[in-house]
Every structure is written in structure tokens, then in C-alpha cells.
Amino acid sequence: MADTPRRAFLTRLAAGAGAAVLAGCDKITQSRRASDVLQRGAGLAYRVQRLLAGPNALATEYSKADIAPVFRANGTVDPGSDSYNAHVATGFRDWRITVGGLVDHPLSLSLADIRAMPARTQITRHDCVEGWSCIGQWTGVPLRQIIARARPLSTARYVIFHCADDMNRGGDARQFYYESLDLTEALHPQTLLAYDLNGKPLPVANGAPIRLRAERQLGYKMAKYVTGMELVADFEKIRGGKGGYWEDLGYSWWGGI
Amino acid sequence: MMRIAYRHTLWVRLSHWVNAGVLLIMLMSGLQIFNAHPALYWGKTSHFETPIFSLTAILAPDGTMRGITQIGAVRFDTTGLFGASQTFGQIGPRGFPAWATLPSWRSLASGRQWHFFFAWLFVANGLLFIAYAVISRHFQRDLLPRQSDLRHLGKDIADHLRLRFAKGAAALHYNVLQKLSYFTVIFLLGPLIVLTGLTMSPTLNAAFPILLTIFGGRQTARTIHFLCAFGFVLFFIVHIVMTILSGPLKNLRAIITGRMAIKEADNG
Numbered sequence: 008m009a010d011t012p013r014r015a016f017l018t019r020l021a022a023g024a025g026a027a028v029l030a031g032c033d034k035i036t037q038s039r040r041a042s043d044v045l046q047r048g049a050g051l052a053y054r055v056q057r058l059l060a061g062p063n064a065l066a067t068e069y070s071k072a073d074i075a076p077v078f079r080a081n082g083t084v085d086p087g088s089d090s091y092n093a094h095v096a097t098g099f100r101d102w103r104i105t106v107g108g109l110v111d112h113p114l115s116l117s118l119a120d121i122r123a124m125p126a127r128t129q130i131t132r133h134d135c136v137e138g139w140s141c142i143g144q145w146t147g148v149p150l151r152q153i154i155a156r157a158r159p160l161s162t163a164r165y166v167i168f169h170c171a172d173d174m175n176r177g178g179d180a181r182q183f184y185y186e187s188l189d190l191t192e193a194l195h196p197q198t199l200l201a202y203d204l205n206g207k208p209l210p211v212a213n214g215a216p217i218r219l220r221a222e223r224q225l226g227y228k229m230a231k232y233v234t235g236m237e238l239v240a241d242f243e244k245i246r247g248g249k250g251g252y253w254e255d256l257g258y259s260w261w262g263g264i
Numbered sequence: 265m266m267r268i269a270y271r272h273t274l275w276v277r278l279s280h281w282v283n284a285g286v287l288l289i290m291l292m293s294g295l296q297i298f299n300a301h302p303a304l305y306w307g308k309t310s311h312f313e314t315p316i317f318s319l320t321a322i323l324a325p326d327g328t329m330r331g332i333t334q335i336g337a338v339r340f341d342t343t344g345l346f347g348a349s350q351t352f353g354q355i356g357p358r359g360f361p362a363w364a365t366l367p368s369w370r371s372l373a374s375g376r377q378w379h380f381f382f383a384w385l386f387v388a389n390g391l392l393f394i395a396y397a398v399i400s401r402h403f404q405r406d407l408l409p410r411q412s413d414l415r416h417l418g419k420d421i422a423d424h425l426r427l428r429f430a431k432g433a434a435a436l437h438y439n440v441l442q443k444l445s446y447f448t449v450i451f452l453l454g455p456l457i458v459l460t461g462l463t464m465s466p467t468l469n470a471a472f473p474i475l476l477t478i479f480g481g482r483q484t485a486r487t488i489h490f491l492c493a494f495g496f497v498l499f500f501i502v503h504i505v506m507t508i509l510s511g512p513l514k515n516l517r518a519i520i521t522g523r524m525a526i527k528e529a530d531n532g
Contacts, residue, residue, distance in 0.1 A: 029368070032289070036367040036374045045374075048381030060471035067473050073308060132309060132482065134466050136372065137301040139310040140482050223467045257373035263467030264380065 042257065049259030056263045062191050066222035069130045069142050078143040078204060080212035081135055083172035083184065086232055091171050099216035104200070108167070108237035111158035118216055122202060124148045129197055135226040136258065145220050147201030151194045154238075159190075163238035166193045167245060168219055171232035174252055186230040187242055187250040187260070188221055197222040200233065221262075227253045228262040269436055271524040276402065279393040280519055286389060287496060289382045292366035294493055295359070296375030302347075302359030304490055308481035316487065321348040321357030329355050383461065390454050406438055407447055413440040429510040432527050449499050457492035460485040 035041040094102050099118050106114040128146040135141075154166070168186045175182040192198060199220040202209055209215045214231025221228050228251070242248065247255025254260045272280075303318035305311055318334045319342075331347025333340045344350065349361040351369070362368040366378055397403035420440045423429070430439060438446065462468050463475040463485035479485040507515045518524040 029292075029363075029366070032292075032378075033367045033369075036371070036378070042374070042377060045377035045381045048377065048384055051384060052380060056465065056467045056471070060467050064470040066466065066470045067476060069308070075309065079310075079312065132466075134464070134482065135301070136376075138297065138464075138486060139301050139303075139305075139312070140308070142309050223470045225466065253373070257371070257377070259373075259376065259380070264462075264465035 046259060049261050049264075052259075052264050053261035056261070057191065060223065060263075062195065064223075066131055066197055069132065071130065071144070073142045074130060074144055074205060075141045078133075078213060079135075079139070079141045080210075081137075081226060083174070083231065084212040086172040087176065088171070088173060091232070095211060095215070102216050102234075104217060104233060105235040106153060106157040106238075107235070108239050109160040109163040110238050111160065112156070114153070114157050116153070118202065121148055121153075121200060121217070124152055127197075127199060128203075129199075129220075129222070131197070131220070131222045133226055133229075136262070144203075144205050145199060145201040146203035146206070147199035147217075147220065149196060150198045150200055150219075151196070153200065153236075154190075154193060157238070159238050162240045163190065165189050165239050165242055165250070167237040167239055167242060167250075168230040168233050169235040169237065170230050171234050182252070184230060184232070184252045185246060186219070186228055186252070187239075188219075188224075188228065192221055192224065195221070195223065223263060225262040225264075227251070227258065265528040266525050267528050268523050269433075269526050270522060271436060271518040272522045273400070273402070274522065275393075275396050275400070277519055277522055279389055279396070282385070282389045283393075286382050286386045287500075289366060289378055290386055291493060291496065292364060293375045293378035293382070296365040296367065296370075297372060297379060298490065299359040299365060299370065300372040300375075304487040305483040306480075306487060307483055308476075310483055317490075319347040319359040329357070331357075383458075387458060390450075390458075394450070407443055407450070409440055409443040409447065413443060416440055427509055435524065435526055445499065445502070449496070453492055453495050453499070457489060457496070460489035460492065464489065 102118050104114075104116050104121065106116070125148070126146055127149050128144060130142065130144045133141045133143060150166075165187045168188075170184040170186075172184045173181050174184055188198070197220070200217050201220045202217055204210065204213055209218060214233075217233045218231040219229045219233060239245070242250045246252075249255045250260045251258070302320070303310075303312075303315035305314075306316050315334070316336060318332075320332050320334070322330050322332055324330050329343070329348045330341055331343040331345065331349060333342040333346045343355075345361060346359065347357070348355055349358050350356075351358070351362045358370070365375070367374050394403075397407065417440050423439075424441060429435070430437075459475065460479060463479050464482060469476055469482065475485070476482060479488060514524060
């Protein structure tokens, strides 16, 4: 009995210390510098996973029976701008995808040009950064074919994907979605510019008319509504400098885990 | 007669405390990540209509927000704790409550930063401990249950139920229940939570498709990962309760300084 006040004191001390530590962790989260240090965990994951998976290890492909009845859409489900709506009205007849930056031979491709190229169809699992998974069948052109046609310079290391969806709709400054892959991931045999989902033209909610598929990455890496690609040596001077819309908001550039 | 005995080596004490801190951060940042999609599934993919576990918020007929915990087909109202809870006096939809997540506010990006930084420390500390335990024979001598230990299992359970704990020199060794629980946590739960975590990585799925085969799909792996975390929480609660019941200050001193005062020739 004699030690009850002491025990109560120790309990309160432990609870107080715990709350202080957690408040400290909240503070650390808000510090730019600490967040840069924490981000190194993902940087290390990038190097180790690159080493383990190599350039060619394929993502598992599934059977038709595994395809989800409705492919879950996330992020932008309709860019909704006047110009995008006009493209929807004309069946994306005038949609073009440009390829520029560090290339010998810049390209401007129509949807018909892209559909005329040799295609790949794959049934793969889409993993959202939120934690859920969904299986769908994608048809599109392996990105490596388009990059080869543009003849990249030896200094090119990343591909930036520019998109038609404005993430700041109704705001003052436009903030179009953008993403990036390193060349290893961009040249991977399953990385596609996809135009069909489950055998039908890509719905607006899933990125019509063209979206990226990078099957060894999380969903936010797979840009939708792609309007252009830019080969670059680094992305420090582009937008927020972190290589993508969500990356500029604190998500890791490496989307392999 | 009191005697001061050496109970825990420096290495054991260091890895214990590093692990305690790292696990707390892994748990809380893990709950933050879970809150981004507070539902669990079984299989390759998410069957959104039939989660095996979910924490959701609904609006009751009277207009108030209720938190609902669903396990299988059973639903519980857990308003205030799971599904819907208060932050800054305002109730909102939230899987686990703000006080249990890191950071306390909703931020999947920050939760992932914490989780994937401290995951490296968790693995490094675990591997160093296992290497130390095997090389120093701490594993064979103190952790691996022996046949003679297992013969005492019934008596040991009875002793625990009566809250009779070893005193004197016997307190310098783990009893069989301790050995079994430490062994399970270190050599089963630890590796399992790491492997199921890695199975959620699409890049590692490509590198080692066997991970998906072993665990029966990414969503099953995610569910097992969550159950393992729950296992760690259960272990933690029992660990703390046992520490308190069997002499909190004596135990705390031993795991901090390594030394324990024992009564000589008194095993009562």
C-alpha cells in the first residue's frame, strides 16, 4: 500500500514521457530537414530493390478469371476542363502525345499512330499506395518502343510524364499532374502506354485516352491522361524538384514499396 | 542475504531498448498507413464489398457520426475509438484514433517516411541481436526451450496463474513460458512481419514471386502483417503486466543496468 503514490507517480511520469515523445515525433514530422533524413529510408529501398529486381524481372501476370468487375479509379477521375471535354466529345481524335527533351528525334504521336504500333496485353495487379489492390487487363505500346524511336541522348536518365489533369482546379495557378520514372523502369518490358482496359478503350476515370502502366510500382507513379514525355538528366529544376506531383507533397519518388 | 547478480548483458539491454523505441514508431506509423484504407482482405486482391475487417464511419439516422468496426459479418459500434473519433473536439471518420498514429494528423506520406526509415533499424537491430544470441550462445543457453523445460510446462502455467514467480537464483533464468514467448516473438513473429511487409512491395513481388505464393497473395500478406502487429501489441501488454506483477523496479533495474538483487538461499 505504501508504494501506491509512488506507483501512481511513476505511471503519470511514464504517460507524460510517452506523450512528450509523441509530440516530439509530430514536431519532427513538420521539420523539412528531419523529413529529408526520414526520406533516406526510401532512398535506400530504391538502391536495394533495384539491385534485387534488376532491369527485367517481370511482375506476376494473372488470368482472366482474376479481373475485377470494376477497376477502381483513384486520384483524378475526370480532368473536366473545357479542352479535355472537347477531346472526349471527338473521341480523342486530335489527342497528341509529344516526346521531347534529351532526344535526337522529337515525336508528336496521335492516338492512331500509337494504336498502329506493336502492342502488348497483360493482366496485372494494381497496388495503390493506400494499401488496396485491383486486377485488370491492359493493352498498350511498350514504352521502350517509343523511347527507341525518339533516340534518347546518352545523358538522359529519367522520363517525365506530363498530364492533362489539373490538380488545382478552381485555384489560381494550374498544377498539372506529372510523374517520372528512371530509364530502367521506363524500358522495362511491361511498362506500357496503355489505351485499352479489359479490351475496351480506357474509360475517363482510368486515364483516357492514354495512361502509363509501370507494373513494379505503386499506382501514383502511373500517370493518367498523358499528354507528353520529356527525357531529362535530372528533375531538380522541374516543378517542386522531387519528380512528381505527390512527390512534391512528401511521397517518396521510389514507388516500389 | 542479498546479492547483486549480473542478469542481462549490455548487448541484450541495448537491443531491447532500441527495439522498444523502433517497434513503437513502426506500430504507430503503421496505423497511420492503415488509416489510408482501413480495411483488410484475403487473397490476391481487394474484394471491396467483402472485407474481412474494416473500420468505417456511418451517419446514424439522428445525424450523428458513428464509428463501426466490422470483423467478418459482425459489426460493433466503436464510436470514439475505431472508425470515427475526435480530433480538436470534432468527430470525423478515422480508422485508428489520432493518439495512436504517427503523425497524429492524417498524413500517409509522413507515415510511410517514418515506417520505411525505422523498418531498416528494426531489421538491422533484429539481425544483430540474432547474430549475437547465436554466437554468444545466449540463444542456445537462455532462449531455446529445453526438453526439461517443456516437462515443467504444466507446473509453470499453474505457477503463473497463481502469480507465483521465481525468486532467488531461479529468477536469473527465463522460465519455460518466457522462453516460449520470447522465442516465438523473436524467431517467428519478427521474421513473419518483415516478410509480409516485403510481400506488399510490387518491385519485390517481381524479384521474388515466391513471396506471393508463400503468403497466398498480396492482400493476404497485408492482413497477416496487420495480425503480426496485433501479436506484438498483445506480447507487449502481457510483457508489461508480467514485469509489474513480478517486481517492476527489480526488473526495470535489471534491463537498464544489467544488475538484479536476489535473495541468497531463499527460493520461497
